[in-house]
Amino acid sequence: xxxxxxxxxxxxxxxxxxxxxxxxxxxxxxxxxxxxxxxxxxxxxxxxxxxxxxxxxxxxxxxxxxxxxxxxxxxxxxxxxxxxxxxxxxxxxxxxxxxxxxxxxxxxxxxxxxxxxxxxxxxxxxxxxxxxxxxxxxxxxxxxxxxxxxxxxxxxxxxxxxxxxxxxxxxxxxxxxxxxxxxxxxxxxxxxxxxxxxxxxxxxxxxxxxxxxxxxxxxxxxxxxxxxxxxxxxxxxxxxxxxxxxxxxxxxxxxxxxxxxxxxxxxxxxxxxxxxxxxxxxxxxxxxxxxxxxxxxxxxxxxxxxxxxxxxxxxxxxxxxxxxxxxxxxxxxxxxxxxxxxxxxxxxx
Amino acid sequence: xxxxxxxxxxxxxxxxxxxxxxxxxxxxxxxxxxxxxxxxxxxxxxxxxxxxxxxxxxxxxxxxxxxxxxxxxxxxxxxxxxxxxxxxxxxxxxxxxxxxxxxxxxxxxxxxxxxxxxxxxxxxxxxxxxxxxxxxxxxxxxxxxxxxxxxxxxxxxxxxxxxxxxxxxxxxxxxxxxxxxxxxxxxxxxxxxxxxxxxxxxxxxxxxxxxxxxxxxxxxxxxxxxxxxxxxxxxxxxxxxxxxxxxxxxxxxxxxxxxxxxxxxxxxxxxxxxxxxxxxxxxxxxxxxxxxxxxxxxxxxxxx
Numbered sequence: 177x178x179x180x181x182x183x184x185x186x187x188x189x190x191x192x193x194x195x196x197x198x199x200x201x202x203x204x205x206x207x208x209x210x211x212x213x214x215x216x217x218x219x220x221x222x223x224x225x226x227x228x229x230x231x232x233x234x235x236x237x238x239x240x241x242x243x244x245x246x247x248x249x250x251x252x253x254x255x256x257x258x259x260x261x262x263x264x265x266x267x268x269x270x271x272x273x274x275x276x277x278x279x280x281x282x283x284x285x286x287x288x289x290x291x292x293x294x295x296x297x298x299x300x301x302x303x304x305x306x307x308x309x310x311x312x313x314x315x316x317x318x319x320x321x322x323x324x325x326x327x328x329x330x331x332x333x334x335x336x337x338x339x340x341x342x343x344x345x346x347x348x349x350x351x352x353x354x355x356x357x358x359x360x361x362x363x364x365x366x367x368x369x370x371x372x373x374x375x376x377x378x379x380x381x382x383x384x385x386x387x388x389x390x391x392x393x394x395x396x397x398x399x400x401x402x403x404x405x406x407x408x409x410x411x412x413x414x415x416x417x418x419x420x421x422x423x424x425x426x427x428x429x430x431x432x433x434x435x436x437x438x439x440x441x442x443x444x445x446x447x448x449x450x451x452x453x454x455x456x457x458x459x460x461x462x463x464x465x466x467x468x469x470x471x472x473x474x475x476x477x478x479x480x481x482x483x484x485x486x487x488x489x490x491x492x493x494x495x496x497x498x499x500x501x502x503x504x505x506x507x508x509x510x511x512x513x514x515x516x517x518x519x520x521x522x523x524x525x
Numbered sequence: 526x527x528x529x530x531x532x533x534x535x536x537x538x539x540x541x542x543x544x545x546x547x548x549x550x551x552x553x554x555x556x557x558x559x560x561x562x563x564x565x566x567x568x569x570x571x572x573x574x575x576x577x578x579x580x581x582x583x584x585x586x587x588x589x590x591x592x593x594x595x596x597x598x599x600x601x602x603x604x605x606x607x608x609x610x611x612x613x614x615x616x617x618x619x620x621x622x623x624x625x626x627x628x629x630x631x632x633x634x635x636x637x638x639x640x641x642x643x644x645x646x647x648x649x650x651x652x653x654x655x656x657x658x659x660x661x662x663x664x665x666x667x668x669x670x671x672x673x674x675x676x677x678x679x680x681x682x683x684x685x686x687x688x689x690x691x692x693x694x695x696x697x698x699x700x701x702x703x704x705x706x707x708x709x710x711x712x713x714x715x716x717x718x719x720x721x722x723x724x725x726x727x728x729x730x731x732x733x734x735x736x737x738x739x740x741x742x743x744x745x746x747x748x749x750x751x752x753x754x755x756x757x758x759x760x761x762x763x764x765x766x767x768x769x770x771x772x773x774x775x776x777x778x779x780x781x782x783x784x785x786x787x788x789x790x791x792x793x794x795x796x797x798x799x800x801x802x803x804x805x806x807x808x809x810x811x812x813x814x815x816x817x818x819x820x821x822x823x824x825x826x827x828x829x
Contacts, residue, residue: 186660187622189638198637280613405634411615412629418609421578423629423682424602470615470622 203467210479217486222254224493260384261489262482263392267445269481271438272456277410277472285456286442289347293354294324295446303373304365314447325439378502379450388448395444399437403474411471452504458511529554534584537574544570545742557712558720559733567742568722576607602630606682608689614663621659627681649680669700689721705732754778
């Protein structure tokens, strides 16, 4: 009797011709359910708005069938918004999972390593100092974020190797400094521009069109497979660099590629919707608790992130409040409540 | 016969601090080698250099006669396994899954599992006696059980060379014996070369057939336990006075440390316990060399 085929939480093998893949049933089921939830939330989101649409009408319009007005509203306005929401959620969920695995810290996320604050600095500086429009803001956000992440990475290198805690600590330090810079920029700037910058800082999915959605989709299509491919290496590295290297993994190389991909995903997501911080932190934690499996949760983290953002967007649109609630606040609420609930239910943190 | 693992002219250290310079070391194939020496003498540093985890500032490490860096690191992982001093088990991982991680060098992205993997893991779990713990999470195991699980991971890797960095530190004596008996069993099959860094001298001399003694980053002596277990070497390496007698259980050398009170004063002999002269273990020996200068008649047998 082989030891790996007893007990409930076992890892199974899927054989497809000569290919053998390992999976856990609970993880696959969780992923499927999350994907289904994302689709449902997506369509429900598209039903909402100044013109209420029926589920069937929306579904038809997505595939090009229906009357002119419905078709136009869905395809030009609502579909890009929800696709952006899903894509941004997936980017942030996968990036968060990667950073948490690399830093071996549940608090590890692009926000922590100074990326999001750096993106904010770039965007705020652009809005307040140059005011060159949303395209420039997006680019400035990406540039600011990458610069901050690069500085944090270089500072945390020691003997050619980055350490988990060092990365987090230096990220916090750099983030704090940049946050101060942001505050100064906002205080010193013209009040209209400062208000616009504040708005950008809360994250928003309002008026997102295909110009926002397509880059996000491209990033997901290109970078998510990279992270999925690296997840075996990242899993081994959770045992410590020594153990991973002894098994033949080039740990620093894996770390650099994974971090670059994660930063890329975060950069594109931030450029599309502004900084939506809590998703990168919470989505991987939620995924890990739902799948109850060790290791890095790239796929389920991405799906959880998509559900989180799509769900939050739906909630913010459906709430009987006249004010538009920024998506960042909503994800904080939804994600926070859900995480607290899961934590209080389980016996171990 | 060619050495399976050797180092030539190794200069190794960390962060600008050199631990060893121009070090030459040979690991005889099929041996059970123990590296001993005082704290911070460079034992673990040497082991890490031999396992290619630490890049030497100068010199080369040879695996099966070729420069270890000329192999892809995955290929090295199929020849040589290392049990590091500290490893962390990922949260919530089961014993079976952790041991399965040891098969990584034999797998690829599209071939993540095979019958050979299954058999290797089952064999490793059985050899370390943890098969009944297969579905438990590693976090809930005791220290001794956890160490056996890490050993099973290394065994599942299925390599002819095993490097173990202090595998028995923090284990109680029963578990120390268990782990080392397991190593001896592997050694006796003739298919493995083992190199372990050990703090416990008694264990090193009992189980190893080749001992490398280090001090201050240099190899002071190497040879069989009988050749290394001498009062002169104990004094040189550890700075302690010691007596070496035959181990009543195994017949091999047993090092008994002597405290200043034991050495007595003025030639009247030791002040506590009975001491007989040094055993005849065949090695060149000048007898007990404490300051009291007791002549050492060779008396046989236990105290009356």
